[in-house]
Amino acid sequence: xxxxxxxxxxxxxxxxxxxxxxxxxxxxxxxxxxxxxxxxxxxxxxxxxxxxxxxxxxxxxxxxxxxxxxxxxxxxxxxxxxxxxxxxxxxxxxxxxxxxxxxxxxxxxxxxxxxxxxxxxxxxxxxxxxxxxxxxxxxxxxxxxxxxxxxxxxxxxxxxxxxxxxxxxxxxxxxxxxxxxxxxxxxxxxxxxxxxxxxxxxxxxxxxxxxxxxxxxxxxxxxxxxxxxxxxxxxxxxxxxxxxxxxxxxxxxxxxxxxxxxxxxxxxxxxxxxxxxxxxxxxxxxxxxxxxxxxxxxxxxxxxxxxxxxxxxxxxxxxxxxxxxxxxxxxxxxxxxxxxxxxxxxxxxxxxxxxxxxx
Amino acid sequence: xxxxxxxxxxxxxxxxxxxxxxxxxxxxxxxxxxxxxxxxxxxxxxxxxxxxxxxxxxxxxxxxxxxxxxxxxxxxxxxxxxxxxxxxxxxxxxxxxxxxxxxxxxxxxxxxxxxxxxxxxxxxxxxxxxxxxxxxxxxxxxxxxxxxxxxxxxxxxxxxxxxxxxxxxxxxxxxxxxxxxxxxxxxxxxxxxxxxxxxxxxxxxxxxxxxxxxxxxxxxxxxxxxxxxxxxxxxxxxxxxxxxxxxxxxxxxxxxxxxxxxxxxxxxxxxxxxxxxxxxxxxxxxxxxxxxxxxxxxxxxxxxxxxxxxxxxxxxxxxxxxxxxxxxxxxxxxxxxxxxxxxxxxxxxxxxxxxxxxx
Numbered sequence: 001x002x003x004x005x006x007x008x009x010x011x012x013x014x015x016x017x018x019x020x021x022x023x024x025x026x027x028x029x030x031x032x033x034x035x036x037x038x039x040x041x042x043x044x045x046x047x048x049x050x051x052x053x054x055x056x057x058x059x060x061x062x063x064x065x066x067x068x069x070x071x072x073x074x075x076x077x078x079x080x081x082x083x084x085x086x087x088x089x090x091x092x093x094x095x096x097x098x099x100x101x102x103x104x105x106x107x108x109x110x111x112x113x114x115x116x117x118x119x120x121x122x123x124x125x126x127x128x129x130x131x132x133x134x135x136x137x138x139x140x141x142x143x144x145x146x147x148x149x150x151x152x153x154x155x156x157x158x159x160x161x162x163x164x165x166x167x168x169x170x171x172x173x174x175x176x177x178x179x180x181x182x183x184x185x186x187x188x189x190x191x192x193x194x195x196x197x198x199x200x201x202x203x204x205x206x207x208x209x210x211x212x213x214x215x216x217x218x219x220x221x222x223x224x225x226x227x228x229x230x231x232x233x234x235x236x237x238x239x240x241x242x243x244x245x246x247x248x249x250x251x252x253x254x255x256x257x258x259x260x261x262x263x264x265x266x267x268x269x270x271x272x273x274x275x276x277x278x279x280x281x282x283x284x285x286x287x288x289x290x291x292x293x294x295x296x297x298x299x300x301x302x303x304x305x306x307x308x309x310x311x312x313x314x315x316x317x318x319x320x321x322x323x324x325x326x327x328x329x330x331x332x333x334x335x336x337x338x339x340x341x342x343x344x345x346x347x348x349x350x351x352x353x354x355x356x357x358x359x
Numbered sequence: 360x361x362x363x364x365x366x367x368x369x370x371x372x373x374x375x376x377x378x379x380x381x382x383x384x385x386x387x388x389x390x391x392x393x394x395x396x397x398x399x400x401x402x403x404x405x406x407x408x409x410x411x412x413x414x415x416x417x418x419x420x421x422x423x424x425x426x427x428x429x430x431x432x433x434x435x436x437x438x439x440x441x442x443x444x445x446x447x448x449x450x451x452x453x454x455x456x457x458x459x460x461x462x463x464x465x466x467x468x469x470x471x472x473x474x475x476x477x478x479x480x481x482x483x484x485x486x487x488x489x490x491x492x493x494x495x496x497x498x499x500x501x502x503x504x505x506x507x508x509x510x511x512x513x514x515x516x517x518x519x520x521x522x523x524x525x526x527x528x529x530x531x532x533x534x535x536x537x538x539x540x541x542x543x544x545x546x547x548x549x550x551x552x553x554x555x556x557x558x559x560x561x562x563x564x565x566x567x568x569x570x571x572x573x574x575x576x577x578x579x580x581x582x583x584x585x586x587x588x589x590x591x592x593x594x595x596x597x598x599x600x601x602x603x604x605x606x607x608x609x610x611x612x613x614x615x616x617x618x619x620x621x622x623x624x625x626x627x628x629x630x631x632x633x634x635x636x637x638x639x640x641x642x643x644x645x646x647x648x649x650x651x652x653x654x655x656x657x658x659x660x661x662x663x664x665x666x667x668x669x670x671x672x673x674x675x676x677x678x679x680x681x682x683x684x685x686x687x688x689x690x691x692x693x694x695x696x697x698x699x700x701x702x703x704x705x706x707x708x709x710x711x712x713x714x715x716x717x718x
Contacts, residue, residue: 033684037691041672062659062684069660070680078676300421301428313400317437321429325392325421332396332694 009265011357014248016134017183018074019082021049023248024264024353026346027084027272032057033067033077036277037335038343040078046312046340047347050082050134052272055127056091059117060110064130072132072178083133084272086252087124087166087193090142090221101141103161121165125173125190132177133188137219138166140193145225152197159195160209166190167213189216191250197222198231200238207242217248224253224273233262240267257286257349264353276346280338283327286345292320294338299324312344368624370716373607375493376542377433378441380408382607383623383712385705386443386631391416392426392436395636396694397702399437405671405699406706409441409493411631414486415450418476419469423489431491431537442492443631445611446483446525446552449501449580460500462520480524484532484549491536492547496578497525499552504584511556518554519568525549526572548575550609556581557590559597566601576607583612583632592621599626616645616708623712635705639697642686645704651679653697658683671703 105120192215196202287307326334464479551569555561646666685693
């Protein structure tokens, strides 16, 4: 990563094995090996350079060993650009049933079939190496909100011990990634995740310890979990200066369009969120005129573009009336077109930020 | 229509207001103003020149008056190429509840909300003129199979009376189509529909009477309703020679890939069917190796293209293993990709037929 810190954000390139990424970047979430409802060539034409895969989902279905045998996640989903996988931890805590956490790891039941599974930091690394994303994430515990101080301390202790084990195991095995011979010996990167609840001293302690461990990049996790935005902002502002300027900084799971712009201008390089894609499927469009609920009756005969200021393929071709009809009629095309617009809107926000940082 | 009858089928161009169509042609079904799960630009890139809209569905939702106010169906769905609407009759008989048929028309209940509606030939024409497709269809009764002779005779009597009323009303009002000033005074065309059950003499009688009325084209309806294929073939073979060579001939609601090739080679110009699109959403792919059920476990790690002989965007990019995963995971992209392939396969069949007729 060649990055320069500047007031108002930083403009950089992140050189990953499969793709050089222009940052600040917003990363769409492609949970189960697909950004829901959008074909890969459409993502390319929108300018997506990196997307997320969810380790928990892919581990359960079709299984990381299957994906490994099929040449890794890039080849499996025909996405020759960059990929990032999360550690599986967040979904274990948010989706699965009957969790039992110990120092060793987490036992949980699949939300698909109730089967029992055990994830440790080492196992998360093995799964992520099998998937073979350009960036893997350390196995962490996402501290819930609100959490009292002793709970946040205990959670942080676990996250830091797991970060160490993640890194050690990853270093020993990262060269086993299936595409190791394709990119002049380059392999996967591993990012550590700063936790600590909403306690600034715990956040600072965590950041310092992770930086000592020397990860390839650093994420700030445990945000956007229900806390007021002022707190999110405070945690980000507290942690960012402690992270090394030469490595990428990633805020996980954010946010609304104004949030991603705000955080990018604070010096955040990478963000991801299900919001643009999930909201799209429920008919919520982000536009230059604000949020637009395309289901609303007032759009039934509205012939204007979803966002008249947007130049995306959906806004160039279709009307609000048509998108509203597709949603009313329960048509599959609804999710596709709404998602294309929302992603284009998010990408345009980031492009505007990057352009302002180029100037 | 400039058409020449030749042994082995006929190659022609059908000049419609919005698009000149290369025939023989297969027309995808776009029920509610969308070919389910496929964006319009993708349909264009696959070479679609004409698609169907279902009058019954569009009448109920969003309503023909809404579509008329929005500039007609072409503009509403952003499809500047050719469109054909059916008469609504087939769906009234197959989808709606509590039908009551009289000489005047059909009273029925909406399958959406149970509301009561009355369709007459005149009303079907008004609705189709409001929708503004390039080709409208006469209001008919699709005779069920099996039907005894007296039932088929009675049904045919109704269809012929309704054909006359459809044509008279259409001729009086076709110039009201919303795009009437855009194409040098050209307007919509109306096709008559040959019914008669599986009785060749009734089919012949119907064809002769409709030809006397002088429609812009002729469809053969009431096929693919459960009869053995030999009967379908017999009815088509019986009727085709009775239709004027200079006008388009359309067999409604067919069929499998080998059927559409066979009928095209008998001299049929146009066909439509939900099969490629509906089957796709259920995981059935048509390939050069036969039908392929992409849900099957044996494709879980199959890295070959869905159809190795196919050059469509899906077969060029994705594997059977990936399509199977999307289906297993209930991902929306599954329907989109499967449908793109099946439509490409059907279009390739028709293109092969057209090329062989060019030679």
